[in-house]
Amino acid sequence: MNKEKEFISIINKILNKTSMDNILIGIGDDAAITTKNIDNNLVICSDSIVEGVHFSKKYYEFEDIGWKSLSVNISDLASMGAIPNYYTVSIGAPKNLSNDNFTKLIEGMKKCCDTYGGSIVGGDIVLSNQLFISVSATGRLISQKYMTRDAAKEGEKIAVTGNLGDSLGGFNLLKNNFDNEYLTNKHLRPTPKINQSKDLVLSGVNCCMDISDGLHNDLLNLSKKSNVGIHVDVEKIPISEDLIKEFPNTFLDIAINGGEDYELLFTFDETKIELPFEYYVIGTVIKKNSVEISYKKNNKEYYPNLDAWSHFE
Structure with missing residues (x-):
């Protein structure tokens, strides 16, 4: 268990003792949902980005940082079947942060709001040794249904909304002073899958999460939340031509391990649900056994080089 999961486990043990009468979905998913009155369902999430952990000013423009701070929260809302309403933003600002760069930071947030919806309604600014941004986002469900990560059923197909590994590929290029505009933009400007989220929840999909920690980790x-096993056909994982070109020997491991793609990972019964957008079936939900996730390539067992994404490592 990595450090982040250990911390979440401690939080669960302490706070799950608190009254949950008005909580429909609580700690442990991408976002929380309050009250069981569908007309008043409030979806809440929070995420932080920290200099040196989630971004480096060596590679990021300040507008990119502002965009990312909101987009990662919007992705969490999307994974639940919600659209954004409001954001509060707390910024830890170093003494040397100029007015010009601060303006670009806020402009990046504004562009993200204009693209995906929602308004910044408040927050806080404090002095900090390094730049950090903490965002709390609220949204609303678009239907009487919602999606969670604990609803996968044996026999369902596992699918993703798009290419995997591009963000990590872009990051690896940036830190080694190489460039591929497609890959680096995937890392610098995450794109929440709001439209696909709407189609998923309206089509009857119940199990969904965003891929922020890498395919394997997520x-x-x-698997743990739904108490199921998972089989993955690695040759079905969608991988961009750019990633294959730039990393011909490691693209598959990058796709399996890479974090911050923010594609949606979901399960569904393909005999009952038709989806109106392009998606990629990568495997099947199976009965839980001693191996939580199994991989096959060309009908043979495949053992990827696992280096799961973690902000604590």
Whole structure:
């Protein structure tokens, strides 16, 4: 268990003792949902980005940082089947942060709001040794249904909304002073899958999460929450031509391990649900056994080089 999961486990042990009468979905998913009155359902999430952990000013423009701070929260809302309403933003600002760069930071947030919806309604600014931004976002469900990571059923197909590994590929290029505009933009400007989220929840999909910690790590989370096993056909994982070109020997491991793609990972019964957008079936939900996730390539067992994404490592 990595350090982040250990901390979440401690939080769960302490706070789950608190009254949950008005909480429909609580700690442990991408976002929380309050009250069981569908007309008043409030979806809440929070995420932080910290200099040196989630971004470096060597590679990021300040507008990119502002965009990312909101987009990662919007992705959490999307994974639940919600759209954004309001944000509060707390900024830890170093003494040397100029007015010009601060303006670009806020402009990046504004552009993200204009693209995906929602308004910044408040927050806080404090002095900090390094730049950090903490965002709390509220949204609303678009229907009477919602999606969670604990609803996968044996026999369902596992699918993703788009290419995997591009963000990590872009990051690796940036830190080694190489460039590929497609890959680096995937890392610098995450794109929440709001439209696909709407289609998923309206089509009857119940199990969904966003891929923020890497495919393998997030499949483990889904497996544990849903108490199921997972089989993945690695040749079906969608991988961009750019990633293959730039990393011809390691693209598959990057796709399996890479964090911050923010594609949606979901399960569904393909005999009952038709989806109106392009998606990629990568595996099947199976009965839980001693191996939570199994991989196959060309009908043979495949053992990827696992280096699961973690902000604590």
